[in-house]
Amino acid sequence: MKTEPLVLGIETSCDETGVGIVRGHTLLADEVASSVEEHARFGGVVPEVASRAHYEAMVPTVQRALDTAGITLADVDAIAVTAGPGLAGALLVGVAAAKAYALAAGKPIYGVNHLAAHVAVDTLEHGPLPEPAIALLVSGGHSSLLKVDDLAGRVEPLGATIDDAAGEAFDKVARLLGLPFPGGPPIDRAARDGQIVIPFPRGLTAARDLAEHRFDFSFSGLKTAVARWVEARQRAGEPVPVNDVAASFQEAVCDVLTNKAVDACLDRGVRTLVIGGGVAANSRIRALAQERCDRHGITLRVPRPKLCTDNGAMVAALGAHLVAAGAAPGRLGLPTDSAMPITLVTAGQ
Amino acid sequence: MSADARPGSLRIGKLIEVVTADVRHTAVGRVGAVLVMVVDSSTPAVTAALVRVGDDADEPQVTVVAERVTVDARAHGELLAPQIQAVLADGGAAPGDLAAVVAGTGPGPFTGLRAGMVTAAALGHALDIPVYGVCSLDGIGHGRPGRLLVATDARRKEIYWAVYDDGARVEGPAVDKPADVAAQVHAAAAAGDGADRYAAVLGLPVLPPLYPSARALAELAADRVRAKAPGETLTPRYLRRPDAVAPGARKPALP
Ligand SMILES: [Zn+2]
Numbered sequence: 108m109k110t111e112p113l114v115l116g117i118e119t120s121c122d123e124t125g126v127g128i129v130r131g132h133t134l135l136a137d138e139v140a141s142s143v144e145e146h147a148r149f150g151g152v153v154p155e156v157a158s159r160a161h162y163e164a165m166v167p168t169v170q171r172a173l174d175t176a177g178i179t180l181a182d183v184d185a186i187a188v189t190a191g192p193g194l195a196g197a198l199l200v201g202v203a204a205a206k207a208y209a210l211a212a213g214k215p216i217y218g219v220n221h222l223a224a225h226v227a228v229d230t231l232e233h234g235p236l237p238e239p240a241i242a243l244l245v246s247g248g249h250s251s252l253l254k255v256d257d258l259a260g261r262v263e264p265l266g267a268t269i270d271d272a273a274g275e276a277f278d279k280v281a282r283l284l285g286l287p288f289p290g291g292p293p294i295d296r297a298a299r300d301g302q303i304v305i306p307f308p309r310g311l312t313a314a315r316d317l318a319e320h321r322f323d324f325s326f327s328g329l330k331t332a333v334a335r336w337v338e339a340r341q342r343a344g345e346p347v348p349v350n351d352v353a354a355s356f357q358e359a360v361c362d363v364l365t366n367k368a369v370d371a372c373l374d375r376g377v378r379t380l381v382i383g384g385g386v387a388a389n390s391r392i393r394a395l396a397q398e399r400c401d402r403h404g405i406t407l408r409v410p411r412p413k414l415c416t417d418n419g420a421m422v423a424a425l426g427a428h429l430v431a432a433g434a435a436p437g438r439l440g441l442p443t444d445s446a447m448p449i450t451l452v453t454a455g456q
Numbered sequence: 457m458s459a460d461a462r463p464g465s466l467r468i469g470k471l472i473e474v475v476t477a478d479v480r481h482t483a484v485g486r487v488g489a490v491l492v493m494v495v496d497s498s499t500p501a502v503t504a505a506l507v508r509v510g511d512d513a514d515e516p517q518v519t520v521v522a523e524r525v526t527v528d529a530r531a532h533g534e535l536l537a538p539q540i541q542a543v544l545a546d547g548g549a550a551p552g553d554l555a556a557v558v559a560g561t562g563p564g565p566f567t568g569l570r571a572g573m574v575t576a577a578a579l580g581h582a583l584d585i586p587v588y589g590v591c592s593l594d595g596i597g598h599g600r601p602g603r604l605l606v607a608t609d610a611r612r613k614e615i616y617w618a619v620y621d622d623g624a625r626v627e628g629p630a631v632d633k634p635a636d637v638a639a640q641v642h643a644a645a646a647a648g649d650g651a652d653r654y655a656a657v658l659g660l661p662v663l664p665p666l667y668p669s670a671r672a673l674a675e676l677a678a679d680r681v682r683a684k685a686p687g688e689t690l691t692p693r694y695l696r697r698p699d700a701v702a703p704g705a706r707k708p709a710l711p
Contacts, residue, residue: 170581199571200574204577207575
């Protein structure tokens with residue numbers, strides 16, 4: 108009997124240096140070194156700061172992952188690495204390292220799409236993914252709705268944000284409310300003590316927008332609406348009810364995201380919805396998605412929060428899927444692609 | 457600078473491949489000699505070289521077995537690993553035959569520099585062999601007689617520079633505007649692509665090479681290679697802080 112593929116995955120597309128090791132659908136190691144604290148005072152990820160941190164963290168993080176999994180590099184069947192989309196300089200650190208590990212150990216390398224990896228990571232928690240599935244991927248860098256026909260090669264983009272990513276809106280509203288960066292966790296916490304009482308706008312949900320942007324998102328108008336509401340309070344000399352603003356803002360984001368995701372499932376006749384990305388760690392989006400999926404008989408799959416944020420295990424999970432599917436590995440000269448389209452699951456074959 | 461077809465020299469072009477003759481005899485077989493991979497990505501010249509470091513006093517200490525250099529400022533991450541694989545193949549060697557890795561630690565433009573350094577670090581880690589760092593500018597200034605200014609292009613109309621006295625670095629590395637370097641440095645000549653590009657401002661005769669030499673980098677690490685010195689965690693010589701500004705006051709959303 109052939110054993111399932113053992114794959115080491117490297118992720119450096121943003122501010123997390125992630126190294127994961129999986130065997131088939133089994134997670135063996137998930138080590139993450141984050142430079143998030145170095146970015147906090149800038150209110151957003153500074154690419155060069157992230158790249159420097161990736162360089163410093165790379166070898167120690169790989170070693171920690173190997174130690175945790177109790178294997179050596181010689182044991183793995185393949186190396187997988189995020190080739191895009193993401194910050195160009197940050198991607199390059201992971202890809203260059205992955206090539207060196209692959210070359211030194213004589214292993215095949217797979218340059219993979221970060222968004223597809225966010226979908227693949229769910230297989231570590233819930234087993235093989237029924238295909239087709241709809242995937243909602245939401246983080247500080249992306250907000251996309253995808254139809255996954257074949258995780259090893261056929262993914263159709265249905266929609267994406269036309270301005271800010273959902274996570275970006277959380278960061279900006281958090282800053283407005285005097286909450287720390289990244290904004291997702293503090294807003295989630297504040298919202299638990301707040302009431303959903305302010306009717307903030309739902310972007311691209313009006314009838315006139317749906318024709319062209321049925322599965323697209325917009326969070327820029329929402330962000331501005333929150334800012335205006337808060338400023339009006341401040342100018343009137345009234346206190347800002349931070350918890351209520353957080354709860355109402357969060358509701359507006361989660362309402363649109365889950366509504367459009369469920370709409371995509373119904374429209375395409377798909378019975379499985381996967382949610383991934385850092386925003387999928389938000390407690391309200393998980394609850395609301397569950398409620399709406401239950402109502403329509405859709406199976407909801409959301410990995411645990413640690414697997415939703417960027418990590419190496421998701422890259423390893425996609426790599427293991429590709430190896431098992433017999434996908435061709437990449438060349439040692441495979442390029443990074445900061446704008447890698449989701450129609451490409453792998454790069455540089 | 458004119459093109460030069462002599463083996464071991466560099467010229468601007470897509471791919472410059474330099475393979476010394478009869479590599480299969482030189483790569484292995486010498487008692488006490490070890491194979492070392494040299495990488496440098498601090499300039500547009502993406503460099504990988506397989507070198508032999510001998511411990512025989514009658515032999516040259518460093519022999520370049522195979523070398524590949526590609527001048528392309530935008531493709532360090534794509535070119536380097538295939539070049540490493542190629543020089544290993546040219547030399548009839550396997551990764552497991554390597555005894556050490558030598559890496560140029562810059563200064564150089566950040567993204568390209570990191571590509572080479574993380575490659576070197578991961579190679580050393582995977583093969584469990586030491587990695588030794590050498591200032592990339594030393595790869596131009598090493599072994600040169602007289603007083604020499606070495607300058608490479610730092611972009612933004614600046615140069616990375618250092619001054620050498622009979623091959624030993626006596627000033628730098630630093631990053632400055634060419635005119636400021638010209639005003640404070642006394643040298644008989646200059647070398648490096650920064651010296652070439654800003655020759656008029658620097659007012660010094662320009663000598664080859666334009667880019668760090670793998671042989672020179674290996675020679676500068678040869679003592680550590682022979683002594684089997686502990687490897688280092690290499691620190692890139694960025695010389696500049698990241699471009700990052702803390703956000704100012706938020707613009708109001710209300711008019
Ligand atoms: Zn992500």
